[in-house]
Amino acid sequence: MFWSAVWAIFWKDVRAEFRTKDILTGMLVFAILAVLVFNFAFDLRVERPQAVIPGVMWVAIVFAGMLGLNRSFILEQDRGSLAGILLAPVDRSAIYAGKVLGNLVFMITVEVILLPVIVILFNVNVLMPSVLFFVLLGTVGFAIVGTIFSAIAVNTRAREVMLPVLLLPVMVPVLIAAVKGTAGILDGETLAEQMGALRLLIAFDVIFLGMAFLTFDFVLEETG
Amino acid sequence: MRKRWGWLEILAVVAAILVALNFYMGLIYAPDPSNLQTEVTRKAQHIFYYHMGMNVMAGLGMFTNFLASILYLITRRRFWDAVARSAAEIGVVFGIGVLVSGSLWARPTWNTWWTWDPRLTTATITVLLYAAYLMLRNAVEDPERQARFAGVYGIFAFLSVPITFMSIRLWRTIHPTVFGGGNPAAKGAFALGPHIRAAMQFSSITFMIVFFVFLALRVRVALLEERVNALRHHVDTRLSQGAEAEPIRR
Numbered sequence: 001m002f003w004s005a006v007w008a009i010f011w012k013d014v015r016a017e018f019r020t021k022d023i024l025t026g027m028l029v030f031a032i033l034a035v036l037v038f039n040f041a042f043d044l045r046v047e048r049p050q051a052v053i054p055g056v057m058w059v060a061i062v063f064a065g066m067l068g069l070n071r072s073f074i075l076e077q078d079r080g081s082l083a084g085i086l087l088a089p090v091d092r093s094a095i096y097a098g099k100v101l102g103n104l105v106f107m108i109t110v111e112v113i114l115l116p117v118i119v120i121l122f123n124v125n126v127l128m129p130s131v132l133f134f135v136l137l138g139t140v141g142f143a144i145v146g147t148i149f150s151a152i153a154v155n156t157r158a159r160e161v162m163l164p165v166l167l168l169p170v171m172v173p174v175l176i177a178a179v180k181g182t183a184g185i186l187d188g189e190t191l192a193e194q195m196g197a198l199r200l201l202i203a204f205d206v207i208f209l210g211m212a213f214l215t216f217d218f219v220l221e222e223t224g
Numbered sequence: 225m226r227k228r229w230g231w232l233e234i235l236a237v238v239a240a241i242l243v244a245l246n247f248y249m250g251l252i253y254a255p256d257p258s259n260l261q262t263e264v265t266r267k268a269q270h271i272f273y274y275h276m277g278m279n280v281m282a283g284l285g286m287f288t289n290f291l292a293s294i295l296y297l298i299t300r301r302r303f304w305d306a307v308a309r310s311a312a313e314i315g316v317v318f319g320i321g322v323l324v325s326g327s328l329w330a331r332p333t334w335n336t337w338w339t340w341d342p343r344l345t346t347a348t349i350t351v352l353l354y355a356a357y358l359m360l361r362n363a364v365e366d367p368e369r370q371a372r373f374a375g376v377y378g379i380f381a382f383l384s385v386p387i388t389f390m391s392i393r394l395w396r397t398i399h400p401t402v403f404g405g406g407n408p409a410a411k412g413a414f415a416l417g418p419h420i421r422a423a424m425q426f427s428s429i430t431f432m433i434v435f436f437v438f439l440a441l442r443v444r445v446a447l448l449e450e451r452v453n454a455l456r457h458h459v460d461t462r463l464s465q466g467a468e469a470e471p472i473r474r
Contacts (some may be wrong), residue, residue, distance in 0.1 A: 145380070152373045156363035166360060166377065169353040170384045173391035198389050211383060215376045218297055 005090035009098025014105060016075075023071045027110045031064035032117055035099060058119035058175060061111060061135075062142065062168075068106045069146040070163050072099060073154040086220060096147065097217040104143040111135060130191045131182055137201040138178035144205060145170055148212045151219045160180045177201050227366055232440050240435045242430040248288035250274065254423035264332045269414055273330045273423055278321040284435045285315030285415040286382060288353060290436075291380035296371055302450060305371035308362060310442035312354050314320030314435065319351035342392035349388055367450070 017023055038044065038056045076082040087096055115126050115135070146167055153162040181197035191198065196219055250273030256266035288311035296304035326344065327337045338344065357377055364370035413418070 011416075031379070054300060086413050106298055135256065148380075152360070155369065155373070156360065157365075162360065162363055165356045171347050173384065175389040176391040190249055197391075200387065204387055208380070209381060211380060215297070215379060218372050218376050220370060223268070 002091060002094050004181055005094035006097045009095055010064045010101040013099065013102035019107065023068050024106060024109060027064040027068045027106065028113055030067055031060045031110055031114045034060040034063055034113060035118060035121065039062050047122050049122050050186035051183060053118060053122055053126065054186060058112060058179050060173065061139065062171065063147060064110055065107050065142050066164055066167065068101055069150045071158050071211065072103055072147065074159065075149045077154050084102065092217045093213050095220065096212060097220060100143050100147045103147055104140065111139065113123060114189050117193060124186065124215045128185060130185045134178055134181045134185065137153065138174050139207060143173040143208050144212055148216055148219060173200060173204055235433065236437045242433060247275065248429045249423045249426045254420050257420065257453065261413055268329050268332045270323050273427040275322060275325040275329065276424065277427045278318045278325060280428050280431045281435045282315050282319040282322055284432065285311045285318065286350065288313060288439065289378050289380035293375040297375045301446070306373060306443045306446035310439055310446055312357050313442065314438050316351060316354045316358060317392040319347065319354065322345055323351065334425045337414055342389060345392050346385065350385050355383065357381055
């Protein structure tokens, strides 16, 4: 019952997205533009690009992710469909889990295209399994916290502005651990040598996933 | 309110006296730490009696916000929401105080206003977290919904602080550790003599009492604000009902 509701919400988001492709194309173009802007702003033809690229990559992922997260609940609210979802006789946490999965898939789709683009543009091989592991853990943490904050931000004045203000300070540990870990791996270290960053990401994901499940009911209490 | 002098007013006067005494304790009673090399760092160290005091207040504010947020979500009593909001305001104001006083001390001691040390960075992000918390409150009109969202965000914010600190510790630190555990790379640490220790304890207790006075006063104001808003709303609805009723009478 729980998982079928999760799947229904997730599949609805994915299907709606594949009909318009608004969010995905927006996120993708934005992510690539962010990388290009960094290139112009900092002139990334440095001696050791692997020291700079993790930061560029993660900022592009975070900002593109923010775009997608913003739409996640704004669409529901503008079409009045959130009330419909809330009327369904399912657990609120199933709605949350479905939304997290949807956002996660959108972000991963963008990353699948963004990372090869970074490889081509900067000649730094970020497509290593341990780097991808860091990307996955960081993206999961981002989707977990971002989805619940997106549900909060959509009910405020200036809703698009609210999400980054709420989300970025909480995301700092994910950003630091992910950038550190990615940079370490690109420097030739093994996953075992980046255990500190890895443990931190896992701890963040577990703690905030638990917190989100505990508190999401309070966020979507009333319909509307 | 008929009663003019309750426990809170008395405590406020006590706090004011303690703050005045704290100037004496921190600036005159406490000696210059003997182990610091230059005159200016020895004098600058006296800012610590305020730096730590404000840190105590900011920390208490954020912890109180966390507890009150949980209690509000469980009990749904407006009182806990008022406590949470008041505590967050104190946390932001004195968090900025900690950053500014630390910066003033760092200039002579570390030769720079700012460094990306774990403690400094964590403190800054924490202040930003609670600034975001207050912005969130500001951006939601409905008081019940505002309290609910703020409660959830307050819990997330507080839990993220230790994780942020650990994540930034992936770099090394030059901030002195005053209590326990030496940091060999620390710059500006000072030896604890009996007088310095006494002045420090005096300042912590003073600022703790100041915190409770500020919190209680702010909560009182917040609850009064809510009552005024409720009464205003009541009067407005009565007036609009009256305006509608008149044409029928005619």
